[in-house]
Amino acid sequence: MLISMLERKELVEEIMYWKEKRNAVLLAHNYQLPEIQDIADVLGDSLHLARATTEVDADVIVFCGVHFMAETSAILNPNKKVLLPDINAGCSLADSITVEQLREWKKEHPNATVVSYVNTSADVKAESDYCCTSSNAVEVVNAIPEDQEILFLPDMFLGSFVQRQTGRENMHIWMGECHVHAGIEPQHIDTVTNNHPNADLLVHPECGCSTSMIYLSGEGELPEEKTHILSTGRMLDYSKQSSANEFIVATETGIIHQMQKQNPDKSFYAANPEAVCPFMKMITLEKVLQSLKEDTHVISVPKDTAEKARTAIDRMVAIG
Template sequence: MTVLDRTGARPGETSSVLASRIVDGPGGYAGVVGDAQWAAEVRRLAKLRNATLLAHNYQLPAIQDVADHVGDSLALSRIAAEAPEDTIVFCGVHFMAETAKILAPTKTVLIPDQRAGCSLADSITAEQLQAWKDEFPDAVVVSYVNTTAAVKALTDICCTSSNAVEVVASIPEDRTVLFCPDQFLGAHVRRVTGRKNLHIWAGECHVHAGINGDELAEQARTHPDAELFVHPECGCATSALYLAGEGAVPEDRVKILSTGGMLDAARETNARQVLVATEVGMLHQLRRAAPDVDFLAVNDRASCGYMKMITPAALLRCLVEGADEVHVDLETATLAQASVQRMIEIGQPGGGE
């Protein structure tokens, strides 16, 4: 691999040695260990590039620990817009880096591996959304922030998992609502609002959809004193509410929460154990927030391969080469920004997805 230092400074020996180990394999860039030497070099290169490092809650622990800011995608994008640095390095999946570019159009936005996609964002295309809109020309489109810039551009109001109910409730009751792309979050919104004219796209995050109700019920049975933190994207969210309704789990122990909501609840819980139904990367931040609580994954195989493509090797390559830059055309960005801004005007979105 030929390494080019585009920071304007000659690569130091550490960068050259580390970068020479990078290999591009089937799961992304590998060959570099996220140790203290790597972390020091990442921070040095970020400073040279005048870059701020953002990491999503589902990233590898080493990536989270080296980042300047860790959080959900929308909160990080808003940090990107306000950060004094010229360059944003977004350690997450591609739609998240797009959102950062939408909110910070004059800044350089890099993602360590542009191949890091998202099964949920990919579950609806702009063409599919336009066809759906054509079927319901008077409908209001509400799209989860976990969508591409092109889909956001065709959206009336974006939402996060923490404010989806509030966003839909703000729409006059006589207006039809098209909710996309997550069917489980949509079902949660319909359940809470009781809205009959809410049409839901049949999309899903493959990781969250794979956390099923049987697993949750078994974990709740074997950990009878544990609280349940369940992300509304999960296929088991309905099962969690059913367990509470049937008395199998006390109702006050079942919490349907966004990733940001989980962190808030972790800091406040009096439980000794918490069962967590979301991508396993979230456990790192939860354990940091409440080290005395035993956080257990409902499904310890719920790991997003796309998120984990942002490896130590990928981040090092990104900072050495200035790759991969994210672009959103001006018209798309302007329309997409309007749909995000309408959401923010309805209410501060808090702990995003």
Template structure:
């Protein structure tokens, strides 16, 4: 595919690809190139607003991967981080999967390697391994059942109570599951998303107390999830206004608040990556959504720039490959997850 005048402006730098402004010319060129490649563009909720707006589908990683498997397009352009594009490839092995910048990694997925999981399994040879979908293909291939934040409790509850469970890699989601299940033989890996971990309890408490009439949306990966439940339990904040939700669950709850009968919700405090605010504001435009921490921005998500997306469609880069044997074993753990409860929209 020949380069274009617009694509010639793209240049690489320490923060990724730049040099292109997301204007009408860019949008038209993206649409033309996608049609020419028979490509579907998928964007995660944490992407830049202009990337979300140009995408064919926006959502959570698992929901997008399932869409990737269902659409007729030959090429999937996954605007997200690398493990998400891998999951799409696992579920769509015959399709070409591209990520606009292969350097877009994930601190949570990187917090456990396949070798570390093998060593942990050796300590508990009879345990069931439950892995969050925010993991690499190699880790999924060593997993018995994957989970999302919306069905993690159901997945763990599906395991024989007498068997140990190794839950990985997110320690905060693991703590949430342990609270909900009361399971003492749930062993939790000490991994974390650096963005969510930085949204701390003091910050959340201060925001909640200064906005006593707001609703509170908290992603279970957040370091402040325990503080949110403590506030509710102590009566410092109404329990019915504290919602521990996946990003897909946040969209559903926002629409529910918008359509609820009675006094309308005017403000929601949101504890997750700030890219989520764009979709929430679109889902419920009458509500004021504000970040608990307005610095909670993932640098890896933001590497998928307008310039990176343009380069990807012009050059057919960066293609995601997963070893066939690894993909088959990883696919099995994802399919088991889908069979248990409701996986929801993803993480």
């Protein structure tokens, strides 16, 4: 539903009033709607938000992201109220593996160390030895002894990237994917690079094109100095620090709002303009306000599950 500038201003003012009244903090992921990003107290990728959630001084955390992120926040903050403004904000990647499937996989590899991408349910994290994000997945795997067998889940593109970067031959990868990132394909890159031949190419390792981009860069068919496989947080850092003026961005399009905001004199092009996560876009200003006023929706994790998952999450936060 479209709202006028006046209505938006009034909504934001009311959100700020209720945020102060509740002693609440707003955390938002880089893929959220622009108006949500603009009112966030903390904005970042999964690793940054996981670290920030343990440092905020508030009674209430309103998590503007998706369900697994709010679960992670609840696990790290058992004495704080964690709210998710839309309970239906899920994740196709997190849904690509269940705890039952992981338990069966572990039976096939009883001595393996389990590394789970943070895009997983609390139940899956509780069955894992380490969590990771795209920011520190390579560092997490490198922290495990080289002769130790690893089960990496659930994203096959990130897993393949990590395996290439670490050279780990004893690493098994779950065949899951984020449907949004998987939908960014080599032909999309071909089209946009032809239109903007001088642009730097920033590719998220979850993308369906990441494998071919690394190969083509190594073969010299893409300029190696202009092709960068980066997490969302590192994309933001790179675009600020780089002397380049044009960037092709191969990840969920929501990040471009922040990139443009931080770099008003630079140009950013979505590798695939249709790479939009419907779950990330579910949270609106109206829902944030309702969440603050009515405690919708409180996210909690059973104590035994939370305690098991906490170990894997703490290891993630400490590495990289």
